[in-house]
Amino acid sequence: MKPSPDTLRADSVRAFTEAAHGGSFSAAARALGKSQSTISEAIANLEIDLGVKLFDRRTRRPKLTPEGQLLLAQASLMLQAEERFMRTAGQLAAGLEPRLTVVLTDRYQSPDYESILSELDQRYPELEFECLLGEGADALALVQEGRAQLGLVAAQPAYPSDIVRATAQHPSQTALFVAADHPLAKLTPPMPDDLANVRELRLNTYLDEASVATKGRYWSAPSFLLLMEMAELGFGWAALPRWMVERYAPGKLTELSLPGWPQQGVIDVVWSSRRALGVAGHWLRQRLSV
Amino acid sequence: MKPSPDTLRADSVRAFTEAAHGGSFSAAARALGKSQSTISEAIANLEIDLGVKLFDRRTRRPKLTPEGQLLLAQASLMLQAEERFMRTAGQLAAGLEPRLTVVLTDRYQSPDYESILSELDQRYPELEFECLLGEGADALALVQEGRAQLGLVAAQPAYPSDIVRATAQHPSQTALFVAADHPLAKLTPPMPDDLANVRELRLNTYLDEASVATKGRYWSAPSFLLLMEMAELGFGWAALPRWMVERYAPGKLTELSLPGWPQQGVIDVVWSSRRALGVAGHWLRQRLSV
DNA sequence: TCCGTAATATCGGTATTTCCGATGATAACT
DNA sequence: AGTTATCATCGGAAATACCGATATTACGGA
Known part of the structure; x- marks a missing residue:
């Protein structure tokens, strides 16, 4: 046989x-x-x-x-x-990239963020999707070096020449918060000078060291979530995305109403002009932009 | 292109x-x-x-x-x-049959029944395994007509000519039971006459109508599980596999000790001489036989 | 019952694909 | 720089996928 x-x-x-x-x-x-x-x-x-x-x-x-x-x-x-x-x-x-990496700012929170992701999953079920968190200069660096293809960052005054930007659909709502049991929470309304006497909790980035030149002492962390925890513990006041406080620390923080606050912050979608976006990245960019 | x-x-x-x-x-x-x-x-x-x-x-x-x-x-x-x-x-x-059907008597309960099945699953993972319940003549008919390839039946006095038999590894333990709250349960020891005055619950088969000729009234059902439920409800006494009572009706039935009981019943493995067993059926037959 | 329809098996011939061995080019390692 | 292992390419041979024609066989209708 x-x-x-x-x-x-x-x-x-x-x-x-x-x-x-x-x-x-x-x-x-x-x-x-x-x-x-x-x-x-x-x-x-x-x-x-x-x-x-x-x-x-x-x-x-x-x-x-x-x-x-x-x-x-x-x-x-x-x-x-x-x-x-x-x-x-x-x-x-047809041009689908095998994996798509996006850097998100904690400032960003679209009401239909989840539906966008599930739409992405339906359109490109084989795509590997990676999500990073990063702010400002950190996010831009990741996009520049190709570690990420898309970024969602708080609008910057100026961008490197190889970065292209578009305005995202949903602006961010940033407000000032202190712990509910902090003395600052009892001053209504607080004056700008009152804030100057209390420690500020400020966002930093891994790359940007320029801001150390700013006046006064402050504590800093590279993510809003860490800042929010610091604020909860009463270490100072912080400018935080409102959605994050409402969702993850309801009642624990008090919003301070000062002139100019809360701020409507523009979020930018950024990508590198030197690396062509794949079709999924292209689709997501358009879906996120106005 | x-x-x-x-x-x-x-x-x-x-x-x-x-x-x-x-x-x-x-x-x-x-x-x-x-x-x-x-x-x-x-x-x-x-x-x-x-x-x-x-x-x-x-x-x-x-x-x-x-x-x-x-x-x-x-x-x-x-x-x-x-x-x-x-x-x-x-x-x-190599001769593996695509599906293997086995007819089991409720009398049969091997201590390593589950390990036999998982062994079968490991050896022939693609085999479709089907398990039927049936007693006596019913089981033999299923094997004869090819609906099942193997049968485990209580040993019969005689078999059709196209049925081959081997003795199974584990005999069955059959004992007499009545409901614990039945009057018969209080007679210790009960006499054979006492049983004659109480309804017998007897196993029947779909095919065999010969047993209607037996003396006395009785109730019957084609599976021991149904008989056991009838006994639990106090409808009479029944000869039941001991493992079934111990496992599914502990405490609800009382065993009657009469001369000749409990019985050690021989279980036979049967198959058709006219239909060749596949390799899985062959393996299982040997695994079940002494 | 007989016949037409639609199905499968088989055969010969052709086109395509697979595969090999030889050859040349290139990168890494010594 | 030489050595070695690797990949790409090419021509030819073997295997096989494919087709059209033909024989044969079941099924269904008149």
Whole structure:
């Protein structure tokens, strides 16, 4: 007996499943755009190679043997995997990037942020999506060096030459907060001088050291979440995204109403002009911009 | 541009994954028993067909592109499905039946019944296993007509000519039970006459009507589980498998100790001499027999 | 019952694909 | 700089996918 080859003949599996589904070799031939003899031979060869009779041909329309039924289920899984492979290859060929990394500022919180992500998941189910948190100069650096393709940052006065920007759909709401049991919370309304006497909690970045030149002492952290925790513990006042306080520290912080606050902060979508965005990045950029 | 074919070239995917894994086309060629040029051309053609560059060849050892990494994962899934397909085809070619049906008597309860089944699952993971419940003549009929391949029945005085039997490893323990609050439970020890005055709950079968000729009135059901429920409700006494009472009705039934009880009942493994058992059926038969 | 329809198996021939071995070019290592 | 291992390319041979024609066989209608 000839040892069965360990590799499958081309398209024999598709012929098999199609014939099993349509109930006829000829129908499978029509469906696959091949001749009837091709299908007949393909299936016959497949049966020989596998050493398993797949169809009972005594009747007019070939009927699956029990063995054929069992193998049909697994053949379908094979074709399913193959189709998925071909589909994502097609998307990649059409310009889909295999992975998309986005840097987010904590300032950003779109009301339909979750729906945007699930939309992204539906459109590009094979895309690997990565989300980083970073502010200001840190985010820009990640985009510049290609670690991230898109960034959502608080609008900067000036951008590096290789960074392109667009305005995001939803501005951020930033307000001043202190711990509810802080003395500052009892002054209504507080004066700007009152704030000067209390420590400020300020956002920093890994890259930017320029701000150390600013007047007065302050504590700083690279994320709003850390700043908010510091504020909760009464270490000072901080300018924080309002959504974050409402969602993660309701009641623990008191908003200070000073002239000019709360601020409407513009959020920018940024990307690098030197690295072309893939189709998913392009889609997401447009979805996030005004 | 030539439209990309919707079908994959033979073995190109295996060449791809092997090259990605081994880090070299030549290594893949060696591993697959083909020449180096074959692998090189196969992958080059695959890249052309997919429209996706899979490897970065600028370096000595081709390195996967990000697109290649994404596709590699899905290619592995394809090959995994294909290997499973080939493996079960091989088992079927070696005589594995696609499905195995066993008729069990409720009398049977092997202490390692569950371990036998999980062993079966490990040996023949693709086998479809079906379990039926049936007693006596019913079970034999199912085996005769091919609806089931194996049966575990209480040993019969005689078998049809096309039925072969072997003794099962574990005999059954059958004892007499009544509801704990039944008057019969208070007679210690009860006399055979006492039982004659109380209704008997007896096993019947769908096929066997001969037993209606027996003396006295009785109630009957085709499964021990139903009989046990009747006994629990106080409708009479019944001969029941002891394991079933201990497991599913502890404390609710009282065992009657009469001369000759409890009985050690021999269980037979039966199959049809006219239908060859598959390898799984053969294995299970030996595993169940003494 | 007989006949037409539609199905499958088989065969010969052609086109495509796979595969090999040789050759040349390139990168890494000594 | 030489050595070695690797990849790309090319021509030819073997395998196989495919088609069209033909024989044969089940199924269904008159």
